[in-house]
Amino acid sequence: GENVEQHPSTLSVQEGDSAVIKCTYSDSASNYFPWYKQELGKGPQLIIDIRSNVGEKKDQRIAVTLNKTAKHFSLHITETQPEDSAVYFCAASLLGNQFYFGTGTSLTVIP
Amino acid sequence: GAVVSQHPSRVICKSGTSVKIECRSLDFQATTMFWYRQFPKQSLMLMATSNEGSKATYEQGVEKDKFLINHASLTLSTLTVTSAHPEDSSFYICSAAQGAEQPQHFGDGTRLSIL
Secondary structure, eight states, X not given: OOOEEEEOSEEEEETTSOEEEEEEESOTTOOEEEEEEEOTTSOOEEEEEEETTOSEEEETTEEEEEETTTTEEEEEXXXXXXXXXXXXXXXXXXXTSOOEEOOOEEXXXXX | OOOEEEEOSEEEEOTTOOEEEEXXXXXXXXXEEEEEEEOTTSOEEEEEEEETTSOOEEOTTOOTTTEEEEEEETTEEEEEXXXXXXXXXXXXXXXXXXXXXXXXXXXXXXXXXEO
């Protein structure tokens, strides 16, 4: 089955700086890679996703890049704000099938 | 769009009680719903996949007689934790997908505490 690794497990950045979270996956058949933000006591919220036919996708301060050859994808958050503080999960899947989640990154943005 | 509502948000009950958790897709029809369990500071562990009108598919190690799943309509799935014990205490989260090529959208979870 698929195996997703996520790094780092914790990340602290100063407000205004950029944050990068990286994930690798093992199954080359995976074709869908969402990123979720989870705030304390709540369910994960989809913030951005990318499909395997695209190398990069951007939505305001958030961007995701995908390298299919190397089987890794990354989340980039620019101009970080305190409200970006949360746990972020990457996932990989063959669309229509189960998601395989990374272990999560706890991001703290220091005002 | 793509709102998933989960109820209740928190349950505290005595050991031996059965607890039902509801997951509803509010503005879309969900052909597939998923149930996850999450331990503190850990990732989401898939328990089962539920397709409308058919039996749920449980992950290895998840007791289907313990965690009963019903997906009777395209907007509602329920998870019943039968005869709950303290070790069943956890954060349970559902998600729903509109179709085979669509992303999962999550509810806000249910914090279950068994005394």
